[in-house]
Amino acid sequence: MELATAPLTEAWVRTACRPLEAARHPILAQRTRREIYDDGRWMAPGGLLLAERLADALQLQPGDRVLDLGCGRGQSTVFFATRCGVDVISLDLWIPASERLAAAAMAGVADRVTALQGDIARGVPVEAGSLDAIVCLQAFHCFGTARWLLRYLTSLLKPGGRLAIAQGCFRQEIEDLPPLFRATDGWNAEYAKYHSAGWWQRHFEANGALTVRVAMEIPDGDVLWEDDVLYRGDRAGWSPQFLERSGWLIRQIVHGRTAEPSLTHCLVMGEKPTGLRADGSGWAKCGDPS
Numbered sequence: 001m002e003l004a005t006a007p008l009t010e011a012w013v014r015t016a017c018r019p020l021e022a023a024r025h026p027i028l029a030q031r032t033r034r035e036i037y038d039d040g041r042w043m044a045p046g047g048l049l050l051a052e053r054l055a056d057a058l059q060l061q062p063g064d065r066v067l068d069l070g071c072g073r074g075q076s077t078v079f080f081a082t083r084c085g086v087d088v089i090s091l092d093l094w095i096p097a098s099e100r101l102a103a104a105a106m107a108g109v110a111d112r113v114t115a116l117q118g119d120i121a122r123g124v125p126v127e128a129g130s131l132d133a134i135v136c137l138q139a140f141h142c143f144g145t146a147r148w149l150l151r152y153l154t155s156l157l158k159p160g161g162r163l164a165i166a167q168g169c170f171r172q173e174i175e176d177l178p179p180l181f182r183a184t185d186g187w188n189a190e191y192a193k194y195h196s197a198g199w200w201q202r203h204f205e206a207n208g209a210l211t212v213r214v215a216m217e218i219p220d221g222d223v224l225w226e227d228d229v230l231y232r233g234d235r236a237g238w239s240p241q242f243l244e245r246s247g248w249l250i251r252q253i254v255h256g257r258t259a260e261p262s263l264t265h266c267l268v269m270g271e272k273p274t275g276l277r278a279d280g281s282g283w284a285k286c287g288d289p290s
């Protein structure tokens with residue numbers, strides 16, 4: 001039956017989607033699904049699993065100064081502050097700072113978290129050359145394809161500081177999306193900004209002057225999408241409303257198992273060369289339209 005028109009049922013989705021295996025992801029043996037996905041409050045697939053991969057790649061040190069960009073409800077902010085002992089500036093556009101501060105206080109790390117609400121394109125009150133790392137989970141495509149913004153972010157890093165992203169992407173760079181990917185509820189605009197790990201690597205190097213240390217498809221990056229569907233379906237009791245609401249995404253995920261493009265996840269980390277001036281002078285200022 002045509003994927004675009006096959007009626008979706010719980011049984012169909014369970015056959016089509018694979019759960020993540022604990023044998024391949026040790027965090028699944030240590031935490032419940034509820035903890036990994038914070039009771040469904042993470043806004044995109046991966047949850048703690050992606051946060052842990054970023055923390056491992058970055059090897060953050062206690063006391064490091066980190067910007068958590070597009071942090072959503074702040075689970076990643078709390079995770080980095082508690083697990084790594086870093087000081088986090090937590091910036092998000094939609095989610096109020098008060099919600100993230102409350103989450104930090106609940107976790108006992110309010111003194112390590114500065115929560116801000118705003119658009120990164122309007123800048124962030126952080127001195128140039130002052131950050132050890134910028135992390136971004138499931139949000140970089142929203143703003144990070146702009147060349148000037150990448151240069152602005154680089155200007156905020158200390159020499160040797162790192163910018164690391166973990167997020168949904170396509171495995172392949174694709175010019176024309178098949179019709180199945182156009183029939184969405186608005187997300188199609190976002191797909192225009194979805195790119196492969198290799199594309200992000202080139203963008204980091206060419207437009208951010210960063211030395212890329214990691215650019216990879218996350219192992220089981222495609223299964224992260226499928227596991228997320230299974231978790232959210234279970235939470236929703238596989239109601240007709242859930243299947244109706246999520247049908248377009250489920251079909252796109254399943255499409256990728258046998259045809260291009262395939263939705264997966266990537267991790268890309270670039271380092272600011274130590275030869276660049278720490279104060280960021282000579283780098284783009286916020287709002288530079290180039």
Ligand SMILES: C[S@@+](CC[C@H](N)C(=O)[O-])C[C@H]1O[C@@H](n2cnc3c(N)ncnc32)[C@H](O)[C@@H]1O
Pocket residue numbers: 041042043044069070071072073076091092093094095118119120121136137138139142143
């Ligand atoms: C898909 S959500 C991911 C949130 C969170 N990192 C997570 O994984 O649950 C994308 C987030 O990016 C934020 N965002 C989008 N554009 C932004 C911008 N220009 N400046 C700051 N945050 C932005 C949104 O507010 C949203 O919370």
